[in-house]
Amino acid sequence: MSSVDISVPTLTPESTYQRQSPGVEALRRLARHRSARVGFFILFSLIFIAIFAEVIAPYNPTTVLSGVTRRSPPCVHLLGCPEDQEQHIFGIDGNSRDLFSRIIFGSRLSLQIGLVTIGFAILTGGLIGAIAGFVGGWVDNILMRIMDVLMAFPSLLLAIFIVTVLGPGLINALLAIGIISIPIYARLVRATILSIKELDYVSASRALGASGIVLLFTRVMPNALTPLIVRGTLGIATAILDAAALSFLGLGAQNPTPEWGLMLGQERGSVFNAPHLVFFPGLAIMLTVLSFNLIGDGMRDALDPRLRSEGA
């Protein structure tokens, strides 16, 4: 009978579990998330393109070029376009402008649109939700019924309706998209507050004499941050799509602004004779929206285990 090894493994510093703060742990999970990685890669490329747009774009996005044919197809030297021709890798648009340069500059606008509208919606909606949840009573009732009514409209139609009244234009379109996004964040913050505000640690804080405002912002609101970040990231994706849709209908950005939705809308009639003018702006919109969707999904899995979806 062989002897049985009964020695107890010794604890070495390497084998003990390294404690990490929850934030670092979440970031680690996010970095391991497969689709979030793809999302971050696309997003960082976009941010890079947006920052260095002047360097990357060969032409000014609004300058009408001379000596080019309108709506001429892409000309890439590597793909067999004659060397003596000017290179326009995405072709020329209906106003004799370089499409590639316009798309490069469009990335700036698109990222700004997403951040500004959702920032506005989170601030306003968060405040409304915080007041409703914390004050309660009739204030809560009135605020949330207004939110219900806003939610009763299909969102894009409400945005179209609001822009009609305010008049077409990029700023008004952004305002409209911001307004239609408010109810989501108001409900989210209110739900978090309702579930937190009666917990013992909040009561303890109150017993120690913390005022309502202090309680709200230091004890309760931090709990709403995670779902807000997750929803907000996915919200940016929707906002970019909605803004593009409004511009497509001629209600958002106006010519000559290099906005992807507008570029698509203006050239939709030439889809049969110059499909590249429709293809590239749409592809740009899709990639941008995709990056935020992927990151949002990844964040949901990494930050909020309760919301975790199956698989990556």
Place this chain on the structure above:
Amino acid sequence: MLQFLTRRLILLVPVVLGLLLITFIIVRLIPGDPCKAFLGERATEAKCAEFRERYGLNDSVPVQFLRYLGNLVQGDLGMSVKTSQPVVDVIAQRLPMTMELAMAAMLFAVTGGVVLGVISALRRNSTIDVITMVIANIGVSMPVFWLGLMLAFFFALVLKDTFLSLPPSARLSAGVSVVSLATHWGLTDLQGLPRFIIMFLSNSVIFSSIVRGDWAMLGDATRHLILPAIAVGTIPLAVIARMTRSSMLEVLGLDYVRTARAKGLVERMVLSKHAFRNALIPIVTIIGLETGALLSGAVLTETVFALPGVGTQLVTAISARDYSVVQGFTVVIALIFVVVNLLVDLSYAYLDPRIRLD
């Protein structure tokens, strides 16, 4: 059940009233004199005074709102400034197109989404699963109008002379026009609601051609509907596929499914009777939520495919500042949205007897 329905309908009243109030107020906020908008810039002051008197614009806003509600209940949504047609008639002409499109898109999204989702869940982490989920991710990120244009380009130009060729625009081929069911059935002197219903049905091209047995027109209308329906349905399809997958995976991991298998039930029965039915609840919720996206998508897709529906009308009305039409359509679409969500709530009880409707 009846009690629940009554309560839900009563709860809808404040939402619908709020919805009407918001559209009413927004339209009143529009800068500019309605008289000048209606009669033209050169309308004299006397004419304008008469106009305001006739349309009750001198009354206070609450009185106007009550009158608006009164008219609405009687089916009067005002007149279109542009075409001098009652808005109700415009709705009867345009809404059927959008509803047909939305329904066709929903059919495509639900069948496609559920099938792909179930397959992905059953073959988890297989190639099919990965491909489906990648497509689903791309699908939710695509602008509807771009997909529409790309489909039109592909099916109408690239596949032009093949049997897959599909028309890129319009509701019916040139030369084919909508037949009025009133004339077909020899109905004359229709007024009010019956007139609206007959007009609505006549413009529901697919319904009307089936009723009349006009198979050529049915085929034509269907062919024109395929591409728009795919464009509108793709985003909901992607969302439904993802939801179905995760919902199925969750249910398949539950104890009672294991029990069902352990007692020797055929796998097909386990899946269809035990797992799928319970996985349906979140799927139905998503279907309800996607109705809004579907209606918005229909509005955008109609402009791409030049379909005579609500979307194209809405865009024309907006550029013509035809506010009564815009207001009328907004109200009608919001009402449809509200009703669909009510139906979704009702279907929960059918799918899961544990959910009590009270």
